[in-house]
Amino acid sequence: MLTFKLALKNLLSAGLRTWLSVSVMAFAYILIIFYNGMLDGWNEQAKTDSIAWEFGHGQLWQEDYDPYDPFTLQDAHSKVPKEVSEDVVPILIRQASIYPQGRMVSVMLQGIPRNQNLLELPTKEIPKSVDGSLNVMIGTGMAKTAKLEAGDNVLMRWRDKNGTFDALEITVAGVFKTNVPAVDAGKIWVAMEDMNRITGFENEATYLVLPKGFDHENIAGWEYHSLENLLEPTEKIIASKKISGYVIYAILLGLALLAIFDTQVLSIFRRQKEIGIYIALGMTRWRVVRMFTIEGASTSILAAGVGAVIGTPLFIYLANTGISFGMNTQSMGLTMAEVIVPVYGVGLVVTTIILVVVASTIVSFWPSKKIANMDVTLALKGKVQ
Amino acid sequence: MEEIISIKNVVKRFPVGDGFFTALQDINLEFKKGEFAGLVGPSGSGKTTLLNIIGSLDTPTEGEAIVIGKDISKLSHQQSADLRNHNVGFIFQEYHLLPVYTVYENVEFALLLQNIGAAERKKAVMEALDWVGLTHKKDSKPDKLSGGESQRVAVARAIVKRPAILLADEPSANLDAENAHNIMKVMKKLNEELDTTFIFSTHDEKVMQYLDRIVHLKDGRIEKDEMMKAKYGVHGAH
Known part of the structure; x- marks a missing residue:
């Protein structure tokens, strides 16, 4: 306890030297926590949005369906199995083309029950199609790509169940905004009843979106994909971002530790006489080593305090307002909200502090252990050793 | 008188370059409890080495x-630290005062290492500062003290733990x-009151005139070991 008190007193008495190191380290703390909080916030939002807009709580895929292979779509449809409840949302996908302003744009025509409540897709807002017309809903990303607006008509061509091409002028009844590009880019949403009408498929689906608590017993011809399984690609992308985050983490931490290391080396170089006095007064060498190590490590603890004072209001503010990137995140092809609300978990903060304190203790100890082998008589004379 | 230090051969x-420099050569000395002695000689005579x-x-x-x-030679780091800490x-x-501590804290430091209680510590520190006449400077930092005051603080710090040897x-x-005279008077007084053994390393005449015994060193050897009471008569005559 005495060693700790002495170390803290020395540290605080060192004035500017201490506060410079503390400032660098506090800055590192704030940036590390901010950056990781952003990634965690993105991760959380991406998951939440993907569940709400695309995945539900798992999916059953028709056995031929492969979302990464458009050639499978022709045959990837089956009757909705009787075993599933009415809460399940069937989605039938057919390839189609639209011709906005004379251009051809390949799209996925996605049939979905108008009255579904499981996904956030505003399917209830798709008006009933009358007199052979076809009302559809598209996302803002798709609208931008195809240069379409609500109320526009555009020619669409698709194949019916017999493989015969059919075409119709469709009406964009509405444009919805989503953070999930997978339900927007290249997708045209149509009410299932209309889908059945134009394709000839009755009560068929390419995949089924499952509600919470769905008991996924084996259903012949359908493959179960858990939510974890569906979120895996998103998590992998975020994990890869986290790797770049770790690099930044390491650079910031390295800079902060370098500041501590430099301070320690300089301290031991400049304070040789003081070290000699401690030993002459009866401190053991290892106690002096311990005191210097605590001094260095305490920098990171002080920095955590300073970081908390500066960072807490900033983090609270950001957690309430979020951070806008001021760009169309849809174009990035990732599930990413325009405004990301950072998540600063206790785990992130505690882990960061522990890691920094442990690392700073190590870099403080490293130069300090030189004291153990110091010639006290030379130290008292202030001779460089 | 009880023998407190014995130096034998x-x-x-x-080590200097490829060879060695002999700082002390065949030194045989004894100091008794309560002595007020000095190792005297020119620079490089080995007095500081012997003191160390x-x-x-x-x-x-x-x-x-x-x-x-x-x-x-046989003490571990811990035992040697204990010896310095207590004796x-x-x-x-x-002076070698710790710059970030006040006068009071500098003097208190040795007692903190001995885990002495706060009340007893305070009493001892104030008493030590009183001996050297610096109670009014107890809250000053070393950089605010004159040379004489700094050395008096160093004396207080050394004496506060009542060591057997100073x-x-x-x-x-x-x-x-x-x-110089003031500080020597203080130390002489402490020597007489506390019976602490004082050993000085010096070549200053002002210090020498207070010493009861002078061991002359030259080129790492004892040249002469003389009792000074006969020479100076009364302690502290100057």
Whole structure:
């Protein structure tokens, strides 16, 4: 306890030297926590949005369906199995083309029950199609790509169940905004009843979106994909971002530790006489080593305090307002909200502090252990050793 | 008088380049409890080296140095720290006060290492500061003190733990004549009141005139060991 008190007193008495190191380290703390909080916030939002807009709580895929292979779509449809409840949302996908302003744009025509409540897709807002017309809903990303607006008509061509091409002028009844590009880019949403009408498929689906608590017993011809399984690609992308985050983490931490290391080396170089006095007064060498190590490590603890004072209001503010990137995140092809609300978990903060304190203790100890082998008589004379 | 330090056939060599420099050669000395003695000689005569060995800051290359019954060469770092902590006080030429501590805290430091309780510590520190006449400066930092005051703080710090031995290395080197006399008077008084053994390393006449015994060193050897009471008569005659 005495060693700790002495170390803290020395540290605080060192004035500017201490506060410079503390400032660098506090800055590192704030940036590390901010950056990781952003990634965690993105991760959380991406998951939440993907569940709400695309995945539900798992999916059953028709056995031929492969979302990464458009050639499978022709045959990837089956009757909705009787075993599933009415809460399940069937989605039938057919390839189609639209011709906005004379251009051809390949799209996925996605049939979905108008009255579904499981996904956030505003399917209830798709008006009933009358007199052979076809009302559809598209996302803002798709609208931008195809240069379409609500109320526009555009020619669409698709194949019916017999493989015969059919075409119709469709009406964009509405444009919805989503953070999930997978339900927007290249997708045209149509009410299932209309889908059945134009394709000839009755009560068929390419995949089924499952509600919470769905008991996924084996259903012949359908493959179960858990939510974890569906979120895996998103998590992998975020994990890869986290790797770049770790690099930044390491650079910031390295800079902060370098500041501590430099301070320690300089301290031991400049304070040789003081070290000699401690030993002459009866401190053991290892106690002096311990005191210097605590001094260095305490920098990171002080920095955590300073970081908390500066960072807490900033983090609270950001957690309430979020951070806008001021760009169309849809174009990035990732599930990413325009405004990301950072998540600063206790785990992130505690882990960061522990890691920094442990690392700073190590870099403080490293130069300090030189004291153990110091010639006290030379130290008292202030001779460089 | 009880023997407190015994130096037998001590040799100290320091590596220099490919060879060695012999700082002490065949030193045999004894100091008794309560002595007020000095190691006197020119620079490089080995007086500081001998003082460092007595204070267990260094060890002899050959021979043995027994201090309060302990062979310095055989002490572990911990034992040697204990010896310094409880039994040996140091006064240095450059005062060597801890710059971030106040006068009070500098003096208190040695007692903190001995885990002495707060009340007892305070009493001892104030008493030590009173001895050296610096109670009014107890809250000052070392950089606010004059040379004489700094050395008096160093004396208080050394004496506060009531060590059996007090080693003073050129204590007057940075002091003017008045302060040198003042500090020597303080130490002489402490020697008489506390029966602490004082050993000085010096070549300052102002210090020498207070000493009861002078061991003359030259080129690492004892040239002469003389009792001074006969020479100066009364203690502190100047």
